[in-house]
Amino acid sequence: MNGKAPKLAVLVKGWPRLSETFIAQELVALEEAGHRFDIWSLRHPTDTKRHPLHDRLRARVHYLPEYLYEEPGRVWRARAAAQRLPGYARAYEVWRADLRRDRTPNRIRRFGQACVLAAELPAETRALYAHFMHTPSSVARYTAIMRGLPWSFSAHAKDIWTSPEWEKREKLQAATHGAVFGATCTGIGARHLRELADDPARIDLIYHGLDLSRFPLPPERAPRAPQDPFHMLSVGRLVEKKGFDRLIEAFSRLPSGLDWRWTHIGGGGLRDRLQAQAEAAGVADRITWRGACDQPEVIAEMRQADLFVLPSRIASDGDRDGLPNVLMEAASQLLPILATPVSAIPEFVEHGRHGTLCDDAPDALARAIASIARDPGGAASMAQAARSRLVSEFRMAPGIARLSGRLHDLCCG
Structure with missing residues (x-):
């Protein structure tokens, strides 16, 4: 890999995680398809083991403040830098509207993490892609508004079925700074999200599939x-x-x-x-x-x-x-x-x-x-x-090809 900063930033809830091999499988395949990205993780790892798949990934991994009080200097410097961004005022307005409906520490933490991400993303970044529609997508959305960037997500299970409908709907509407596209790995999930989107074409059904080279x-x-x-x-x-x-x-x-x-x-x-x-x-x-x-x-x-x-x-x-x-x-x-x-x-x-x-x-x-x-x-x-x-x-390759095309368009469109 050369020294240029990648155009894509990938957000995950935690990295690496033994229980989320489907994410590692996808990211390794995207690298092999020619994509270059940095990983931004909302949490530090808790597993004591790693899959061999994790060691194949070449992307640089950054960790956002897991709890804002643990890195106050970093958070406050980032907030000051974020406030100078053209989209900060709009992002703050969107976040305050979300906070009125979800008065939780987690919602506050999401905005603080978004400020850090917006301040620390390389200037070359052109798009964001978040795994999971709940917390990581909220951080991606607030960051994207601050930086004036497109964003996208991949939704799976808990994030679809336990998120409030108002939040899912707003993440799927262009008028409310929704994602350019969302991928999801089940037909039942795709049908549900298409019902909430302003344009059903915003949602792609992309099964994770399996890389059979790892499972002879x-x-x-x-x-x-x-x-x-x-x-x-x-x-x-x-x-x-x-x-x-x-x-x-x-x-x-x-x-x-x-x-x-x-x-x-x-x-x-x-x-x-x-x-x-x-x-x-x-x-x-x-x-x-x-x-x-x-x-x-x-x-x-x-x-x-x-x-x-x-x-x-x-x-x-x-x-x-x-x-x-x-x-x-x-x-x-x-x-x-x-x-x-x-x-x-x-x-x-x-x-x-x-x-x-x-x-x-x-x-x-x-x-x-x-x-x-x-x-x-x-x-x-x-x-x-x-x-x-x-x-x-259910091979992995067709889904990766579809997702790769979507991400290429997101970064280069």
Whole structure:
């Protein structure tokens, strides 16, 4: 890379994050497509591990003040510099209107971070692109107004379904300094955002897809021996929308004659509660909690498992999954899938063809697990069909080509 500052600034909530491989995959692919950008992260990393994918990214990473009080000198210098920008007064007016409807410290922090970003962006910057429609997009929007730049976003799941409608609508209207375009990774999300936009063409459906060069076919799976336990695997954060509490309850209802094991990969705030639930249900000795793992460790576990289980549901605050990349990763390894028909999951997994979709009630999950364990041949056939669909319809390259074109136009238009 040469010494010239890039024209594009990419905003992310935190960098790097083990749970957001889809972002790392996309940014590495954009670099390989010829894009040059800096990353501006709203938070510092908390994961102790990194995926190999993170090390492939060449972009320079900058960290905005995670909390404004931690860097007061930087914030106040930036505010003074931002106030001299032609668009500052309008950005302040927009932010004050937002603050009246969202009187939270987070809203104040967004504007402070935007001031720092507006003051520190290189003069060569021509556009901003934010991952997630909520906090990062707010920072991008305020910054773009201050600097007189176009901006865009990629929306995923929680940011769509838990953001207030007024805020989503205003980020999708030209009259209110909305994004030039928004990409989203599910058909259900695209339909929702198009209903809120002044022009439905502002929203692109761009599936993340999977870079199959990172997920080669596994060695041929040997049939499970009758004496071997039925090994299940889940990968996902320990949060309400993933439904692991109901899965643990389902384990306690499995037939006594089924010898099973479950491995969980991922962090999250509910770990202590779920471990206590497993102890109370009498199934803790069959469960392995791996915590956060890097991509090679995940692939290795997928190759050892007999079933991938993701019992997603809609959380009490409306949060839900989009189309979890881990389902495509499981399909790449010919690992049979059991999931729930929530959000965009049926856009990839058709029940009875590419995997099993069932209700997230513990009894329903227990019946589905027992049925799959009894029919390994049927499960293997569906796993093969899921991989075939992945290869034919959910490769990464088409989406990257579409997004690359959009970003090129944004920076050079």
